[in-house]
Amino acid sequence: MGSEVIIIPIIFGVIFGIYYLYISARNRERLALIEKGAEASIFYSKNKWVTPIWKVIVINLALLLMGIGLGIFIAAMLHYNLGVDEDVAYPGTIFLLAGIGLFCGFYFTKKLNKDA
Numbered sequence: 001m002g003s004e005v006i007i008i009p010i011i012f013g014v015i016f017g018i019y020y021l022y023i024s025a026r027n028r029e030r031l032a033l034i035e036k037g038a039e040a041s042i043f044y045s046k047n048k049w050v051t052p053i054w055k056v057i058v059i060n061l062a063l064l065l066m067g068i069g070l071g072i073f074i075a076a077m078l079h080y081n082l083g084v085d086e087d088v089a090y091p092g093t094i095f096l097l098a099g100i101g102l103f104c105g106f107y108f109t110k111k112l113n114k115d116a
Contacts, residue, residue, distance in 0.1 A: 051113050059112070060105035067101025068094055 033039075071094035078084040078093065 051109070055112065056109050059108050060102060063101040063105040063108070064098055065101075067097040067099070071095070071097035 072090070074097070075089040075093040078089040079086050
């Protein structure tokens with residue numbers, strides 16, 4: 001019973017820790033630039049044709065969900081038609097095809113950045 005109570009604070013602690021490390025690292029980088037006398041313009045993109053982040057998220061999420069759906073479909077076919085154990089077929093094909101979907105999303109995002 002005590003394990004349920006401690007999981008939520010751990011999750012929030014991890015999220016806070018990641019955010020804190022991100023902010024503190026960014027602050028240290030900028031302070032180092034100020035000490036060297038460099039401009040902070042390197043943090044801003046000079047190219048105005050950068051792909052919007054929402055397009056990248058939509059492409060990757062769509063391909064991830066298609067990969068998961070296809071993985072469930074192929075796992076069901078493996079299980080019912082070929083007799084592969086259900087405990088092996090479902091996680092294996094879902095993770096494999098979700099990973100392939102994310103890899104395709106990375107490829108398409110890279111291609112989208114070149115076109116823009």
